[in-house]
Amino acid sequence: MTAAKPELIQKLASQRHQIFLEKLSDDEKSTFMALTPDTWEQIQRCWVGSDYVWDLCQTKPEVLLSLIGSGALYKSFEENELDHELTQLLDGCDSEEMLMSLLRQFRRKQQMRTIFRDLNRLVPMTETTTDVTSLADSCIKQACDWLYEDCCKTIGTPMGSEDGGPLRQQHITVLGMGKLGARELNLSSDIDLIFCYPSKGETQGAPRTLTNQEFFIRLGQRLIKVLDSQTVDGFVFRVDMRLRPYGQSGALALSFSAMEQYYQDQGRDWERYAMIKARVITGDKADGQELMDMLRPFVYRRYIDFGAISALRDMKRMIQREVARRSLQNNIKLGHGGIREIEFVVQSFQLIHGGRDRSLQKRPLLEVLEHLGSSQYLPSQICQDLREANEFLRNLEHALQAVADRQTQTLPSSEDDLQKLSWIMGFDSETGFLDHLNVIRDKVSQHFEAIISENDDTEQKEDSNLEEWDSFWSSQLPSEEELALLERMGFQSPVDVHQRLLVLRDGKVLKTARRQSTERIDQFMPRLLQAVLREDNPDQALLRVLTIVEAVLRRTAYLVLLIENPGALEHLVSLCAASPMITDQIARHPALLDEFLNLGSLYSPPEKNELEDELRQQLAHIPEDDLETQMESLRYFRMSHMLRVAAAQVAGKMPLMKESDYLTWTAESILRAVLDIAWKQLAAKHGEPSFDEGDNPPGFLIVGYGKLGGIEMGPGSDLDLVFIHNGNSRKMTSGEKPLENSMFFTRLGQRIVHMLDTSTISGQLYEVDMRLRPSGNSGLLVSSLTAFEKYQNKEAWTWEHQALVRARVVAGDPSLAQQFESVRANILSNKREQGKLLDEVREMREKMAKSLGTKATKAGTSEEAWDSKGEFHLKHDRGGIVDIEFLVQYAVLAWSHDHPSLTRWSDNIRILEDLEHAGLLSHEDAVVMNEAYQSYRKKLHKAALQNQSSKIRGDKMHKQRQTVIQLWNHIMQDDVPCNVPC
Known part of the structure; x- marks a missing residue:
C-alpha cells in the first residue's frame, strides 16, 4: 500500500500501539518488541482498519501471539489444513456447550488471521474469500458430524430406502447457497443453508420412533443454534434459512423427492437464480451428487432461456425499490453499479445459456466471467471492466466488514471513518477514493443497463403501426376492421392470413397455456406482424415464422430472445422468407435461435482450425462417459453451422x-x-x-x-x-x-x-x-x-x-x-486397357441414367426435344453432374499412369485444372466444364434451401448441358487416343 498515512491514522495507530504494549506481561512484551518494523506496521494497519481485531487483541493477546508464533499470518493454507486443525481442537469435545465454545475460539483466531492478511493485501481477494469459505465448511461439517452422532445416541438413527430397496442409514445433506456455495464468502458473511435428506423413513435404536423428517429438523435446529447463537465468545456464522423451499413457512428439512417436487411444481425464477451457486457441504458424496443432478434441470433449461432476463429485471427492480425506500444509495452491493449488478450480468448468461453450455454451470463468478469473454458471449473489454470492478468492490466490502465484524456494505457517513477507509483502500484522500469508486460504479451500471435493463428507446423508435397490431392481436377490433388492417398494411391475401392468425390467437393451445406464455405471445406477435411487412412476400414470411412460433408455444422463453433483440427477429424473418429449409430446421430445433444473438458470427464462417477448436471446447466440459450429452452436443454443433451456411448463402455472402x-x-x-x-x-x-x-x-x-x-x-x-x-x-x-x-x-x-x-x-x-x-x-x-x-x-x-x-x-x-x-x-495409376475401361465407364453411366434419370433420359429423348414441358435432373440426366464426374474419373484412371499428378487431388475442380496443366484438356474445355459443374452444384444447393427437388425445367441451363454432352461424346468415343488433348 503506497498511500501516505494521514495525521488521524498516525495518531490512532500510535495510541493503539502504546495501549496494547501496556496490557502485556513482560514475557509477552519482549515477544512483540522482537517483531520487525514491517510486521509492527502491518499490525498497526490492521488495528486502524479493524476495531474488531483491535478489541480482540486487547482482550485476547494470546490469539495474536499464537498466529505470530505459528507463522500463520504469512502462509497460505494447504489443502484440508484448516479442517485438520479444527479436528484436533474438537478432539475430546463432550458437550454441545463445549462444541459451541471451541468453534467460536477457532473462528475468532481464523478471523483475525484473515483480516490481517486481507487489509495488508498479503493475498489476492480470491484467497480471502476462499479462506473464509473453508472456515465455514469446516465449522458446518464438523459441527454437523458431532451433532448427528449425538442425536443418533439420544433419539435413534434415521433409516430409509429408495424405491423399496434395502434400508440404509440416512445422513443430512446441507446445501450451501449464495457466496458460501460459490466459495466466495466475504469477511462477515451470513451463510445461506438448505437442509435435506435422501429418503423418508423412521429412526431405529431409541425408545421412541421419529420420522426421518422429525430427526433432521431437530438436527438442523441444533446446528443453527451451535453456529448462530451469540454467546460470551461471540458467534460462528449467522445462519439464514430463508432460501429453503417455501421460505420461512416451510419445513426446516425435506427429503430429496420433496425437494424435487417443490422445484418442479412451484420453483420461482429467483430460486433458479439462487440455485446456480448451490453446493453440497455435508453428507454422503453419492447422495449429494444425486441431489444436484435432480435439481440441475430446474436451474438450467435444455434450451436457451432468454426469459431469465425479465426475471432478473424483476428482482433488480424489487431491490431498487428497497434501495430507494431504505436510502441505500451508498450500499456498494445493492446500490447503483454495485456488486449485485455484476452478479446479475454474469448469472443472466448462466441462466440463458447454461443448459447448453456446461462451461457456464460453474459457481465462482470470476470463472464464469472468464468463460464469457473467451467464448465471446461478452466483449473482452466488458469482462475486464467487470472483473476489475468486482475485485475493487469486494476488497472494499471486506474493508467495511473488517471494522466491526458486521455484515455491511454501506459506506461510512462520518469523515473520520471515511478517511480511514480511503487509506485502507490505498488512497491519499477521500476525494480520490470516492472519485475512483464512482468511475467503477458508473462502468458497472453502464454494462448492466446495456445487458439487463429494458431499452426504453427501442419501442419509441419502432413504427407507430405497432399500436395497431397490438389492437389487432388483443382482439380489440371487429373482424372486418382486422381484415381491412391486414390489407392496408400490405398483405397479399388478407383473408387467408387472417384465418391463419385466428387459428393461433383463438386456438385451444393458447387458451390453455400458462399466463406467462400468453403474455409473451401477446408481446411478440405485434412485433412479428410489423417485421414481416419489410419482406417482398409478407404472407409467406409470416406463415413460415408462425410454424416456429407454434413449435415453441410451450417454451416461449425463445420468443423473449426475439423481443429483446429486434435485429435477431428481423434476420429470422428474412431467412425464413428466403428458405423453407431454414424454417423447418429452426422449428424442429428452436435452440438454434441462440445463433441469432451474434449476427456477426451468423454470417461469417469460421476457418477450419476455429471449427475444430470450437467443437473441442464444447466437448471438453462433458464427462467422457456421458455419450448421450456428447451426441446431443455434436448434433447441435452441426445444426448451428448448417444454419450459418444457409444464412450466408441467403445473404449472398x-x-x-x-x-x-x-x-x-x-x-x-x-x-x-x-x-x-x-x-x-x-x-x-x-x-x-x-x-x-x-x-x-x-x-x-x-x-x-x-x-x-x-x-x-x-x-x-x-x-x-x-x-x-x-x-x-x-x-x-x-x-x-x-x-x-x-x-x-x-x-x-x-x-x-x-x-x-x-x-x-x-x-x-x-x-x-x-x-x-x-x-x-x-x-x-x-x-x-x-x-x-x-x-x-x-x-x-x-x-x-x-x-x-x-x-x-x-x-x-x-x-x-x-x-x-x-x-x-x-x-x-495402374496401366489399364483403354477400350475395356471405356466400355465399363460408359456402361455404368448408362445404368445410372436409366435408373435415376428423368423419363426423357430413360427414353433416350434427343437434346433437340428439350422444352419447358420436360424436366432436367441436374445430377443424373445427360449433360448433368454425373457426366462431368464420370469424365473426370475416366481421365484419372486412363491417363494417370503417364501423368501421376492426376492422383493428387480428390475434388473435380482441381483435377480439371491438373488435366489442363498436363495438356490433356484444352483451356477452353476445362473452363467450360468447371463453370458448368459449379453452376449445377450452386443450383442444387439453392434447391435444397427451398426444399425443392434436383429437377428443373427442361429448357433451363440448355447451353451448359449441350457443352457437357459434346465433351462427353468427344472424349468417350472409341477412337479418341488416351494421351491426346481434347
Whole structure:
C-alpha cells in the first residue's frame, strides 16, 4: 500500500500501539518488541482498519501471539489444513456447550488471521474469500458430524430406502447457497443453508420412533443454534434459512423427492437464480451428487432461456425499490453499479445459456466471467471492466466488514471513518477514493443497463403501426376492421392470413397455456406482424415464422430472445422468407435461435482450425462417459453451422466453393471428435490394441468418399465412409477385458456409425453409407490396409476405382494416412486397357441414367426435344453432374499412369485444372466444364434451401448441358487416343 498515512491514522495507530504494549506481561512484551518494523506496521494497519481485531487483541493477546508464533499470518493454507486443525481442537469435545465454545475460539483466531492478511493485501481477494469459505465448511461439517452422532445416541438413527430397496442409514445433506456455495464468502458473511435428506423413513435404536423428517429438523435446529447463537465468545456464522423451499413457512428439512417436487411444481425464477451457486457441504458424496443432478434441470433449461432476463429485471427492480425506500444509495452491493449488478450480468448468461453450455454451470463468478469473454458471449473489454470492478468492490466490502465484524456494505457517513477507509483502500484522500469508486460504479451500471435493463428507446423508435397490431392481436377490433388492417398494411391475401392468425390467437393451445406464455405471445406477435411487412412476400414470411412460433408455444422463453433483440427477429424473418429449409430446421430445433444473438458470427464462417477448436471446447466440459450429452452436443454443433451456411448463402455472402469447404470442414471436425470419443470409450473398457516391440502403435482411418472426399458437400449431404486399420489381427488389446485387435477396430467402426446415424431428440447427425467398402454390404465393416489394397488390385470393379478417385482421409492416424494415400495413388495409376475401361465407364453411366434419370433420359429423348414441358435432373440426366464426374474419373484412371499428378487431388475442380496443366484438356474445355459443374452444384444447393427437388425445367441451363454432352461424346468415343488433348 503506497498511500501516505494521514495525521488521524498516525495518531490512532500510535495510541493503539502504546495501549496494547501496556496490557502485556513482560514475557509477552519482549515477544512483540522482537517483531520487525514491517510486521509492527502491518499490525498497526490492521488495528486502524479493524476495531474488531483491535478489541480482540486487547482482550485476547494470546490469539495474536499464537498466529505470530505459528507463522500463520504469512502462509497460505494447504489443502484440508484448516479442517485438520479444527479436528484436533474438537478432539475430546463432550458437550454441545463445549462444541459451541471451541468453534467460536477457532473462528475468532481464523478471523483475525484473515483480516490481517486481507487489509495488508498479503493475498489476492480470491484467497480471502476462499479462506473464509473453508472456515465455514469446516465449522458446518464438523459441527454437523458431532451433532448427528449425538442425536443418533439420544433419539435413534434415521433409516430409509429408495424405491423399496434395502434400508440404509440416512445422513443430512446441507446445501450451501449464495457466496458460501460459490466459495466466495466475504469477511462477515451470513451463510445461506438448505437442509435435506435422501429418503423418508423412521429412526431405529431409541425408545421412541421419529420420522426421518422429525430427526433432521431437530438436527438442523441444533446446528443453527451451535453456529448462530451469540454467546460470551461471540458467534460462528449467522445462519439464514430463508432460501429453503417455501421460505420461512416451510419445513426446516425435506427429503430429496420433496425437494424435487417443490422445484418442479412451484420453483420461482429467483430460486433458479439462487440455485446456480448451490453446493453440497455435508453428507454422503453419492447422495449429494444425486441431489444436484435432480435439481440441475430446474436451474438450467435444455434450451436457451432468454426469459431469465425479465426475471432478473424483476428482482433488480424489487431491490431498487428497497434501495430507494431504505436510502441505500451508498450500499456498494445493492446500490447503483454495485456488486449485485455484476452478479446479475454474469448469472443472466448462466441462466440463458447454461443448459447448453456446461462451461457456464460453474459457481465462482470470476470463472464464469472468464468463460464469457473467451467464448465471446461478452466483449473482452466488458469482462475486464467487470472483473476489475468486482475485485475493487469486494476488497472494499471486506474493508467495511473488517471494522466491526458486521455484515455491511454501506459506506461510512462520518469523515473520520471515511478517511480511514480511503487509506485502507490505498488512497491519499477521500476525494480520490470516492472519485475512483464512482468511475467503477458508473462502468458497472453502464454494462448492466446495456445487458439487463429494458431499452426504453427501442419501442419509441419502432413504427407507430405497432399500436395497431397490438389492437389487432388483443382482439380489440371487429373482424372486418382486422381484415381491412391486414390489407392496408400490405398483405397479399388478407383473408387467408387472417384465418391463419385466428387459428393461433383463438386456438385451444393458447387458451390453455400458462399466463406467462400468453403474455409473451401477446408481446411478440405485434412485433412479428410489423417485421414481416419489410419482406417482398409478407404472407409467406409470416406463415413460415408462425410454424416456429407454434413449435415453441410451450417454451416461449425463445420468443423473449426475439423481443429483446429486434435485429435477431428481423434476420429470422428474412431467412425464413428466403428458405423453407431454414424454417423447418429452426422449428424442429428452436435452440438454434441462440445463433441469432451474434449476427456477426451468423454470417461469417469460421476457418477450419476455429471449427475444430470450437467443437473441442464444447466437448471438453462433458464427462467422457456421458455419450448421450456428447451426441446431443455434436448434433447441435452441426445444426448451428448448417444454419450459418444457409444464412450466408441467403445473404449472398458465401460463394459455392466456400460453402462446400465449410460444410466439409464441419463434417471433418465432427468425424475427428467422434473417432476420439469412440476410441477413448472402447479403450477404457478393453484397453489399447497391442503391437510388437519396435513397431508403431496401430492406427485407424476414416476415409471419406463422394462429396465428403471431394470436398463438395452440400446441405443435407450424407457421408460415404470406409474404415481402415493397420493393427496386427492376431494380437489382443491390453485391458482387463481384452479383444482381438481386429474385433477392437470392428467395434470402433460400429460405435462410430452408431454415434453418427442414431436418431436422438435432436435427430440424426449424418446419414452414413458404408457400401463403398471392399465387397460392399457383404464385406467387413473395417478392413486392414493390406486387405484393402489386395481387394482394390485383385477384385474391385471399375466403378470402385472411379469412387476411389474421390477418396480422401478425413480423420485418423497421420502415419497410416500417408500409407493409404500411397496405396490410392498406386491403384489409380495402374496401366489399364483403354477400350475395356471405356466400355465399363460408359456402361455404368448408362445404368445410372436409366435408373435415376428423368423419363426423357430413360427414353433416350434427343437434346433437340428439350422444352419447358420436360424436366432436367441436374445430377443424373445427360449433360448433368454425373457426366462431368464420370469424365473426370475416366481421365484419372486412363491417363494417370503417364501423368501421376492426376492422383493428387480428390475434388473435380482441381483435377480439371491438373488435366489442363498436363495438356490433356484444352483451356477452353476445362473452363467450360468447371463453370458448368459449379453452376449445377450452386443450383442444387439453392434447391435444397427451398426444399425443392434436383429437377428443373427442361429448357433451363440448355447451353451448359449441350457443352457437357459434346465433351462427353468427344472424349468417350472409341477412337479418341488416351494421351491426346481434347
